[in-house]
Amino acid sequence: MKYLIRAKLEVDGIVDKHDVVGAIFGQTENLFGEDFDLRELQERGRIGRIQVDIRHVGSRTVGEVTVPSNLDRVETALLAAMLESVERVGPYRARIQVYDIIDVRAEKIKRIVERAKEILRTWAREKTPDLREVLREISESVKAAELVSYGPEGLPAGPDVDKAPEIIIVEGRADVLNLLRYGYRNVIALEGARGKIPETIIKLAKEKTAIAFVDGDHGGDLILMELLRAAPIDYVARAPPGKEVEELTGREIEKALRNKVPAKQYLETLEKRLKRRRAAPQPTPPAPPAQPQQPQAAQQPAAPQPTPPQPAPPQPAAVQQPQPPQQVVAKPAPPTPPPKVEEKPPAVKAEVVELPESVIEEAKKLQGTLEALIYDRDWKLIEKVPVRLLAEKLEQSEPGKVFAVVFDGIVTQRLLDIAAKKGVKLLIGARIGNVEKRPEGVQMLTFNELIS
Known part of the structure; x- marks a missing residue:
């Protein structure tokens, strides 16, 4: 029955x-x-x-x-x-x-799942090395069931955050689920913190050994800087360059945590890297191929004379006077970085104003579900799918059929490329990953920008 x-x-x-x-x-x-x-x-x-x-x-x-x-x-x-x-x-x-x-069937399934969890916990790892991937689906259901909401902010966390002497701090809910999948139960998420680190994280970092484990992209650097300023972090671990914690395998997670470095040492390295990045646009002096314009230097002897550091006899020093050309060359440098990060979002926001209120409400409900909503040009829902199947669904869709996708995941380079190929005009995700090439005609937006 x-x-x-x-x-x-x-x-x-x-x-x-x-x-x-x-x-x-x-x-x-x-x-x-x-x-x-x-x-x-x-x-x-x-x-x-x-x-x-x-x-x-x-x-x-x-x-x-x-x-x-x-x-x-x-x-x-x-x-x-x-x-x-x-x-x-x-x-x-x-x-x-x-x-x-x-x-009756649900009760039976519940008993089976509970028994499966018991078997997994008591089954010695060395007895089932070849079955780990075969049993991954069962493992996922067990670990997902162990996900808890921790603290007044309701942060996604593993069940052993209170018991363990050390905690692993990651960026979001998907990262927590991935670590739980491989047996790391002392993990807690910032849940996309921007500007303010949750008080629960600060308190736990004071009481326990804290390991910050972030993505291997520039976004990971920024979150790490915020975290190191706000909380007493002991160690820092990073995903491999260009990868995110939520997509790492068990071996990659183990290797990243094994190679963790003291937070102070990492902070010094990070600050040096950021300084080098800021200084990088300044090497524009090679631009004086304007040496044939030495007549200009000859026509301006009256202005440089008040500067005694440049002796008049060796006229090659007149090359130092082309400061006007350097200023002209310095202007093209800033426009190159801004198009990558700062010019695209405004274009997307202009279209967000026209989003139906119903779509915005659905986006709010979507957070934390790891699901995706696929819309046509009239904002009619075509399909609701798990985020892990989104790329495959877009690949199978007819060109021009999908107009927008709202999903609880990361906008990656692969998704952007598929969207451009299939004529998708708008991607709205939980956050934007390490995107190097932004196809024309595809706009991106995050939940924070959509709701703000």
Whole structure:
């Protein structure tokens, strides 16, 4: 049987079980035709034996009625309502009220899953080295069930954050799920912190050994800088360059954590790298191929004379006077970086203003679900799919059919390339990953920008 209907029974008089069963059959007979008559349903095996458990309290009879059902959900609900239509048992007034319908299959699945978790925890790793990938799907369901909301901010975390002497701090919920998949239960997420690190993280970092584990891209650097300024982090671990923590294998996670470095040492290295990055645009002096313009230097002898550091006799020093050309050359340098990070988002925001309010509301609900919504040009929902299948679905779609995608994941270079090929105009994700080439015609937006 699929379902079990459970109902409370009250009768204003003393009756027996067979009286209750007879009243149920008699008062529901042919209410919805012969095909839905209780006796007919029993003969065809669509419902089981009606069980009645009663006791007498003073001059009243109370108890419980249970009816096993092999019908579908709609028919089972109709059957439950029919039970409640019984008003009398014998000469007495009666009331039957359904208080629960148990999905027998769900209960069975729950017991199987609990047993599977128990088997996984007690099964020695060395006995099943070749089965790790085969059992990954079961492992995922176990680890996902172990995900908890921690602290007043409801941060995604593993179940051992309180117990373990050290914690692993990652960026988002997907990172926590990936580490749980490989047995790391002392992990907690910042959940896309921007500008303010959660107080729960700061408190835990003071009490325990804290390891910051971030993506191997520029976004990881920025989050790491915020975290190191706000909390007493002990060690830093990084995903391989260009990779994100949520997509690492068990071996890559183990290697990254094994190669962690003290936070102070990493902070010094990071600051040097950022300084080099800032200084990188300045090497524009090679631009004086304007040496043939030495006549200009000769025409400006009056202006340089007040600067004594440049001796007049060696006129080659006049090359130092082309400061105007250097300023002209310095202007092209800034426009090159901005198009990568700062010029695209405004273009996307201009279109976000025209997003239907219903789509914005759906985007808010989408956070933390690891699902994707695919829309056509009229903002009609084409399909809702798991994020892990999004790239495959877009590859299979007809060019021009998909107009926009809203998903709880990271906008990657691969997704952008597929979107450009299939004519997708807008990608809205939880955040933007390490994107080196932005195809024309595809705009990107994050949830934070959409909601703000």
